[in-house]
Amino acid sequence: MSSATRSELGSEAAVERWLRAYRQMLSIRAFEERVNDLYTRALMPGLAHLYLGEEAIAVGVCEALNRDDYITSTHRGHGHCLAKGAAPDRMFAELLGKEAGYCRGKGGSMHIADPATGNLGANAIVAGSVAIATGAALSAKRLGNGRVTVCFFGEGALGQGLLYEVMNLAELWKLPVLYVCENNLYTEYTHYEETTAGEIPGRAAAFGIKSETVDGQDVRAVYAVAAKFVAGARRGDGPGFLVANTYRYHGHHVGDISREYYRPKEEEQHWKTERDPLKLLGSWLLKQGLADEAVLARIAAEVNGQLDAAVQFAIAAPYPNPEEVDKDVYA
Amino acid sequence: MSSATRSELGSEAAVERWLRAYRQMLSIRAFEERVNDLYTRALMPGLAHLYLGEEAIAVGVCEALNRDDYITSTHRGHGHCLAKGAAPDRMFAELLGKEAGYCRGKGGSMHIADPATGNLGANAIVAGSVAIATGAALSAKRLGNGRVTVCFFGEGALGQGLLYEVMNLAELWKLPVLYVCENNLYTEYTHYEETTAGEIPGRAAAFGIKSETVDGQDVRAVYAVAAKFVAGARRGDGPGFLVANTYRYHGHHVGDISREYYRPKEEEQHWKTERDPLKLLGSWLLKQGLADEAVLARIAAEVNGQLDAAVQFAIAAPYPNPEEVDKDVYA
């Protein structure tokens, strides 16, 4: 398809979709840049794992979901939360340990959860949420509420046996769950080929689960495959497995600055310049005439304004009262 | 091959092999029958999981091993121990909790271990020894001693994530280990198809590990494939995965008498009459003229005599002294 008119691309709804996706990806980008900035300015306690470079996956997948569908997320979870509908201000508040945060400051960057957007929670145990996601899918099937669960994880989670236990169960019970493996090539400081025998799709095939591998930098490709799997899951076809090839621009966490011993600068450069998901969608939108530079600039201005305000909100927000410390241990 | 002369079948060594295999399989059969008898006569404490019907697997695989190669075994482990060279008298003694047992009575039926025959131990945790086996293979590779490790497990172990963690490592590190999956169709009281999604060989393929499926009732077929894998592992080709289809004649354990609610009598009957490993090897030996009825009868008489003596030894043997109870907690 060399060029296309609005009608060829389908409805207004589709146009809205890609503009919304652009805005959403930009929000994640802007969010993470501010996280890095907060860390650098020593305004953020602890560490954070940035989703920069991987935005198209969360956005492409969540675009295929309803608000009441479920997701589970990981230590690198800000993108998933935002894409599923979380508000940046309460997320920043959580990252700063403030009472206004999604978890009243008790969770922090790695544990954001939000029932209102179906977010079952980020998880700081690698593969720690694969069973939770599968359990949510079991509920949905038993209760017949038509919900689908998406389970996001990095390719490092392929090392954890739990994933195989639950994929077996998901296929046996035909559960509406989509496993999304974000292969950004590295665990913490080790290339995935050093830790991953065989081919990734084989890990799903072992249980008779269908898989597809997509370019994780291309939000439209991600959406297309995710939408297919989600529709299938909703129909009762059972689980799916999506491998999205991607790259994290920054370190494993905000403090991981000197990375040359485990990956070359040129590799980073290549992904940033040639494979950037925002650039790819932006230039497609322009080329298709779905947006012009002014529209994209306006979106950027709006997003940046919102996120600056969100950071301010979080910085100004109070910490929880000391009495909060032993509340909510038990329901 | 309709019939064959001795020379066509190869050397005297090969003849010896199949007579030895016959004797070994018969020993296991006779051992397990006596275990059942001891249980029925209330002479044995606890329970035991009989290997009756599955004899060809342990014998075929161990025939491909050297004495100093390693094995790990399961709750259904008597056959593996015997095939690897353990003496029936000390095994019975262990089953009765006597000091003369392989583990001084501390292990019992599910924990027989014996350094002298490379037996790293049976294990009462399903899949509990898959990592131990893989670790032994790591040692062998690091120490360059040429040893191969065989890891026996039932198809129920496919439910445990640990297996996938260690298969990934075994393939990455090209470890000399052979995973032998004894698919006897049932876990405790559940058919394996209810608990196993996809096809079993896919579980190894997921990690790039080669697998073969054999008729587990045919000791010659088991041996042929095991020997190929073992030779490959010794050469440095890395791990292999052997699926042996088989059947347990008795219940999950000696006390599991009424089995109709989970498997039909006809199925049991079919395996016992049509697929019995001893009958299959016996009639092949006769047909090939490698043995006559008298030879087989003599073997049977010898084996039964030995095993009766072994039972007597164990019954007469003393229990450990009470002071033994807190010895050997620490090395």
Place this chain on the structure above:
Amino acid sequence: MPDRELTFAQAIREALIEEMRRDSSVCIFGEDVAEAGTPFKVLAGLVEEFGSERVIDTPISEAGFTGIAVGAAMTGLRPVVDIMFGDFITLTMDQMANQAAKVHYMSGGKWKVPMVMRTTLGATRRSAAQHSQSLHAWFSHVPGLKVVLPSTPRDAKGLLKTAIRDDNPVAFFEDKMMYRAKGPVPQEEYTIPFGVADIKREGRDITIVATSSMVQVALGAAGLLEKAGISAEVIDPRTTWPLDEKTLIESAQKTGRAMVVDEGYGRYGVAGEIAAVIAEAAFYDLDAPVKRLGAMQVPIPFSPPLEDLTVPTEKSVFEVAQELCR
């Protein structure tokens, strides 16, 4: 209505049946739970009444199905998972301690995990080191979990019903040697609250705190003590968390002497905690140190004469108690 005599297993089954009838979100998963009704036959007949959508056989994937229970509990079901032998909780520690126990707190109180793990404890079944442990101390150590140790059919039923209705992850340990033991169980509906110790026998001279399998042992010892002129009070905390410290402490203050009997390992376990609680709070009323009896600190041996040495008995409890009252 007069009580009936039920076995421990029947009482548990009855609790499950009642709760499953009352609340369609209650479901069971585990290995061989459906047609087989578990190896201990505790669940016999349940799949027939509730169907295989609610009584679900799983593969041998303890971590997997425990974690699935966590997710299912967060989203509208009330799963009761069955871990056949308590020794296998080793495989579920991450899902229980890092996930189930923390979800509510980490989410700032937003998600709940109303699930129950039923599992077993207890030795002397000739099952050797990997099928005989009493590992309830591990879960008792973890904030966010509740831990239940019933010692009679009546308690088992009432506590299990409470566990199923509780909005938190609850670990429920059943002594596998007790399944066939009989005891009176009320006809009418009842539940037993967590955190309320039960005085199984009143006494004046010494307090014996005993849990699960050790309650009958302690009662037996109390009988022997009575013959020796010593009046023992036997208290069953019933839940290690929440722990009814008050009842234990008041009893020790009254009797002036206390010992704790628990089938877990003595070291760094349940007996240590309870002894420390009593020793601290009843310090000025105690006439003797608080003693502990737990499983001998060895992997449980198979050999019967050895195995029998590893578990507290009426005799060993009697002897320690008598010594304490000297």
Place this chain on the structure above:
Amino acid sequence: MPDRELTFAQAIREALIEEMRRDSSVCIFGEDVAEAGTPFKVLAGLVEEFGSERVIDTPISEAGFTGIAVGAAMTGLRPVVDIMFGDFITLTMDQMANQAAKVHYMSGGKWKVPMVMRTTLGATRRSAAQHSQSLHAWFSHVPGLKVVLPSTPRDAKGLLKTAIRDDNPVAFFEDKMMYRAKGPVPQEEYTIPFGVADIKREGRDITIVATSSMVQVALGAAGLLEKAGISAEVIDPRTTWPLDEKTLIESAQKTGRAMVVDEGYGRYGVAGEIAAVIAEAAFYDLDAPVKRLGAMQVPIPFSPPLEDLTVPTEKSVFEVAQELCR
């Protein structure tokens, strides 16, 4: 030769280097242990000296590589596995408690498992509930395991060398907040035996038993107590198993007052055991009940002002001790 000042991390690295030079069967596996030298950089430089055959990066498979260490240890290697955060031992409980701990006993003493698991403990790093726990009580509960809790660079080096030479599975917990703390370390070769408590500070009025991260806190509190006219003895058991009961008890008998400070959860944990041991054995010499201080019984919260409330501090130790000495 005079001692040098080394950091805790350097002392550990030195122990590993010395033992790896001494014995070619010693090897290391874990996540990011090779080129990265672990996220805490404790192992920096080791792969360069010993090669990737002996310092081996693994996938994120804690159960898998721990179990592989068990098998490797049985057959001629002496593996040291690295579990990055102590919170992840949840995943290794079966391989540690059901396998490593029991192999020797179950085999009637025939197989040995000379392996070490190095892992971490400790909060206040703003790492939230799944990266801040101190779960050493679980391993301490299990017969067949030894458990080490070094509190200074000197102890860390000497105890780690002993751990590597030990023929049993040893769990070695390092306080991650202590890695950069400095202390004197002898130039010459030395090891420190297990089961020997160290009196970190002598005193007359009260015994403070403290472990790992809490030793410095206790010493700080002892300084405050001194100003308040109270002479505190601070004892570090160094290993929870074997436990040097004698030294702890004798100190409590001498001072007549004792408290235990441990960063694990107070309930059903290390502090309870040690308190129970002292309360029982020093009963007739104690002038006050034995007190315990552990982590607050909550999943560790992320928010800094909340997290700081969960861990014993010099001030809270001081206050409890002062109260005890009243």
